[in-house]
Amino acid sequence: MLHTLTLAEATEGLKNKKFSSVELTKDLLERIKKVNDGLNVYVTVDDEGALKMAAEADERLASGKNVTPLTGVPVGIKDIFNTQGVRTTCASPFLKNFVPPYDATVVTKLKEAGFVLAGKQNMDEFASGGSTEHSCFGPTKNPWDPTRVAGGSSGGSAAAVAADMSFYALGTDTGGSIRQPASLCGVVGLKVTYGRVSRSGVTAMASSWDSIGPFGKTVQDVATVLQYIAGKDVRDATTPAVEVPDYSKALGQSVKGLKIGVPKEYFGAGLDPEVENIIRTALKEYEKMGATVSEISLPYTSYAVAVYYIAMPAELSANLARFDGIRFGAKPKAPVKDMIDYYYQARNEGFGDEIKRRIMIGTYVLSAGYYDAYYVRAQKVRTLIRKDFDDAFKNVDVIMTPVSPFPAFTIGEKKDDPLAMYLADVFTIPVNCAGVPAISLPCGFINKADKKLPVGLQIIGPQFSEDKILKVAAAYEQATDWHTMKPAL
Amino acid sequence: MITPEQVKHIAKLARLGLQDNDVDKFAKQLSSIMEYVEKLNEVDVKNVEPTSQVTGLENVMREDVVSRFSNREDLLKCTELPVQNDQIQVKSVISM
Structure with a gap:
């Protein structure tokens, strides 16, 4: 045992x-x-x-x-x-x-x-x-x-x-x-x-x-x-x-x-009430130990997932571009006619659906005409989310x-x-x-x-x-x- | 909205082969994701700098000293393609 x-x-x-x-x-x-x-x-x-x-x-x-x-x-x-x-x-x-x-x-x-x-x-x-x-x-x-x-x-x-x-x-x-x-x-x-x-x-x-x-x-x-x-x-x-x-x-x-800050944006719709109850009980435990709990705001919270699902796939699609089945990784099982076909087939067989989705989103948001509208905008909103945390930590530990x-x-x-x-x-x-x-x-x-x-x-x-x-x-x-x-x- | 034609185009840019019956499925799924991220258009980002690095590092330098990878044999074992004179043999890139 x-x-x-x-x-x-x-x-x-x-x-x-x-x-x-x-x-x-x-x-x-x-x-x-x-x-x-x-x-x-x-x-x-x-x-x-x-x-x-x-x-x-x-x-x-x-x-x-x-x-x-x-x-x-x-x-x-x-x-x-x-x-x-x-x-x-x-x-x-x-x-x-x-x-x-x-x-x-x-x-x-x-x-x-x-x-x-x-x-x-x-x-x-x-x-x-x-x-x-x-x-x-x-x-x-x-x-x-x-x-x-x-x-x-x-x-x-x-x-x-x-x-x-x-x-x-x-x-x-x-x-x-x-x-x-x-x-x-x-x-x-x-x-x-x-x-x-x-x-x-x-x-x-x-x-x-x-x-x-x-x-x-x-x-x-x-x-x-x-x-x-x-x-x-x-x-x-x-x-x-x-x-x-x-x-x-x-x-x-x-x-x-x-000093504990509790952001109100994390306790809205979509949060299981039983989870909320357990978290609130834990906060009370901290109060018993002498900590103070106050409500704070992280106003850009609701945009974080959207920022992430632009910036992350963009970076992922670039990182996973190195997977071509040549220097390492599986070579394609299906017969291929030339080198470009080799890439298509190796990456078709080598990646699962979620990876394919992310590579495609990343490629899309980085492609000509969309870079500023998606990628740069997302990285700007990311700056605002970072600032939420910087501001909050001026007042809470x-x-x-x-x-x-x-x-x-x-x-x-x-x-x-x-x-x-x-x-x-x-x-x-x-x-x-x-x-x-x-x-x-x-x-x-x-x-x-x-x-x-x-x-x-x-x-x-x-x-x-x-x-x-x-x-x-x-x-x-x-x-x-x-x-x-x-x-x- | 991402159309099946766009899916095929993006997949081509990414050198990603797809099964024919996957194209419609991905068009639907990618559309719902792109629809969701549209919410970023609500945010006023005028005069906001984009984030590229979060801890403030810039231009990290190191000594320009060569450090050779010592395990050449195992490195070459990583390929599933034939190896000749320490080089990996691939299909022809330019057709004759």
Whole structure:
């Protein structure tokens, strides 16, 4: 039963020699074997590689040199991070057999810290979706109710942590892809400030939006992982030389006197009343702890989804232009007559419908005659949304909102209605517009047909204030026990 | 409103092959998305600068030092096409 431990507990057990990394890894691999068929969380499990890394970690632990809290702890990561020698598919037919020749910077950093890679987790193809249904491996099921989605696009990673199949995980968040699945699966998920974590070696979706962050069973675990992945990287020019603070110092502090802003635009039509009720109860908990809660306004909120669905596909269509099935990726199966036909066919067979839709929207809004009307206008409205946050943070320390307007929806419900799927990200996209950090924190459950469906609270802070939102989240976690609840599997 | 003809045109620009029966489906779906984003026309954006980067970085420089990728063999293994003298063989680009 070692797999039920938190990262902090696993670290402690390894340090005190209660168990070895090999034992811990074997236990996790068994857990994965037992529940993966039902949940479809991992798309690749690397037993052999994991046990080899675990044996190396045990040597390191025995020597006592270079031991970190991550040393010897086995985890999976989203299948978008390049892992040298381990297949990395982005859940796309294009990359079904792609074995990267190098590691992403974050993977290199985790290896330096002594982590153990157990496998790669399911996702929406090229991180495009909010339900992990747009995966060539089929949907990931929500551990709390397998008839429902795990959220997306990092659904496999959120479900893995919720189902004790990974002590923590890494995901990516472009419009909500860490926070929304974290909320729907009842785990902690952190979207960092744009540029806080290097994206080198992580397949790009929308470059002015993409960010990377950890999932964990607790706020402390998320803080620990962030410590080892944050910082400037010469391979990613968007990582500024902003100092990485000691995130553990932020934990355990009081939130007395904290000013919380609650934007009225997030509590209108479309928000499930039960979700609203749970969020309001969480805000009361903060008031009990000595924080003040006041209503604020972020007036351009309702335009964020529209901005996103112009700017993101534009950037995506440019990023995915490199997929031609030549230097890497699948070559077309159908016979082709010449080179141009090769491109058409490779991209027809290699991309799923949602990717095709996004490439076409992106190509359309960037094409002659439409660039100013769509793309430039969207980037201007994005400026106004950023200003909303700048103005708000002059008066409040953090902003609190729901993560998702509703709990996990049923598999198939929104898959063929792209617009309905996009609107599931209505509360997370504005955060990516402004490049600010935000955390999703378990704060209650909705009972539906004998099942408990988790709800997440979103805590948003100014740029590079990860330490502050971790502090604020940890205080709530300490006062409540939502994070200790586990799905019955 | 995006017509099936426009879908075919955009797909051509994006070098995206489509199944014939997908064209109508995509025309409908793309139309509903483009209809939704029309709401940006309500916003007054006069004198507003467009956002291209959110943390204020500009012209990030580094030392101009060559760093060679050391794993050439595995890099070439990424292609499914034939490799000759470290080069990937493709279909002819110009027809004779």
